[in-house]
Amino acid sequence: MTATDELLGPILRDVSRAFYLTLRVLPAAVRPQIGLAYLLARIADTIADTTEVPAEKRRKKLRQFRERIRDEGAPPVDFSTILRALDHEGEQRLLQHSAEAIALLDTTKAADRGQIQLVLETITRGQELDLERFDGKTLTALQTADDLDDYTYRVAGCVGEFWTRITRQHCFPDEELDELHLVQNAIRFGKGLQLVNILRDLPADLAAGRCYLPAVDLAMAHLEPADLREPKNWLQLEPVFRPWLELAEEHLAAGAHYNQQIPHVHYRLRLACAWPLLMGRRTLDRVRESNPLEPSERRKITRAQVRGILFGTAMRVPFRGAWQRLLVRE
Known part of the structure; x- marks a missing residue:
């Protein structure tokens, strides 16, 4: 080996x-x-x-x-x-x-190395900024929605951009498509997947001293970051939490459009992009059905659900209509 x-x-x-x-x-x-x-x-x-x-x-x-x-x-x-x-x-x-x-x-x-270096530059600077914000000793929240958007770009949106540059160059370089729209959808897709993780992992992040829900939003609900450690405060948080669920869903919808922009003949590439999209949607469904502040509630999807996604996509990927119905939520 x-x-x-x-x-x-x-x-x-x-x-x-x-x-x-x-x-x-x-x-x-x-x-x-x-x-x-x-x-x-x-x-x-x-x-x-x-x-x-x-x-x-x-x-x-x-x-x-x-x-x-x-x-x-x-x-x-x-x-x-x-x-x-x-x-x-x-x-x-x-x-x-x-x-x-x-x-x-x-x-x-060199061309591929440059793309890898660029995405790692963005990711590591985002991680360094995260360590400056959250020292792990005191519970701290991001301040604004822009801060959260910037964070999701640095750790995940940039990955969608990288993925697109690499696959475009090596898999369909001569395909005529809307390049700007493709990259924008890729960035939103990455942001959406990260936002799903944030909403799912809220109790674990709070335990580690990190609150990614913006302080401005919490103030609108008359809450402090420490209040989110109490599951009983969910009803008070819900009005400012729900818009983030909706934004995550909208970002994942951009991911579905991104998948549909990939030329149909690239079955493998469409599958690789569909799996995290569908798993992210299932996870969002579980977050919606739970109390997101309750540490004991399981919000990760099951292995059986993962197997169902793998099997379902493999069966549908050759067929345009079935594939579109799988990806697009009404």
Whole structure:
């Protein structure tokens, strides 16, 4: 097994089985670039999320990591402090092989390498900003809706943009389509998926000292971030929470339009984009049916639902009408 096969195979699978499935179905022409970008982003996530390490040290490691991605001549990054704090075997293995992932980036074709460097620049700067906002010691909220929109772009919307640049170049470069609209829909799709995660994971984020619902919105409901730790306050929060559910749905609808813009013959690419869309919608449904402030309520979709999505899409992807009915919600 080559280093590339190991990185994009068992190492990636052990940090995200969901994305591993997506990677397997992607066309071979874009699988290495998208897989590598994902691994590098997961390394950055691991740095940012290892709360046992002080926030300032994590910010420093993120800056060093970003510099090494940007510049082949930059010093290698020492992850020993992060590694000692990790207890997830998949993440440990990922960091242990980080030098190989960066070496693979160094040998990637210049145009693709530039796209990977650009998206990692955006992601890591967003993570660094997140660490500055949330020190983990006190519960803090984002201030405005613009702050939340900016956050969802930096950590996910930019990924949709990257994905589109890479797949457009390698899968359908000569296809005549509305490029601007395609990229705009891709960005909204990424933002929507991140917003779904935020709405689903609200109790866990609050426990970690992070409130992504804007303070301006909470003030309209006469709430402070700490009030959201009490499930009984859901009815008071609901009027300002519901618009975020609606926005997430609208962003995912843009993701459905994005999927329909992909040329029909690219079955694999349409499948890879449909899976997170449909899983995101199912997750939103579960959030709607729950008390989003209740930590004990399960809001992740079940494995049976995931299998149903995989099977249902595989059966419908060849047929234009069936595919459109699957993607478009009334």
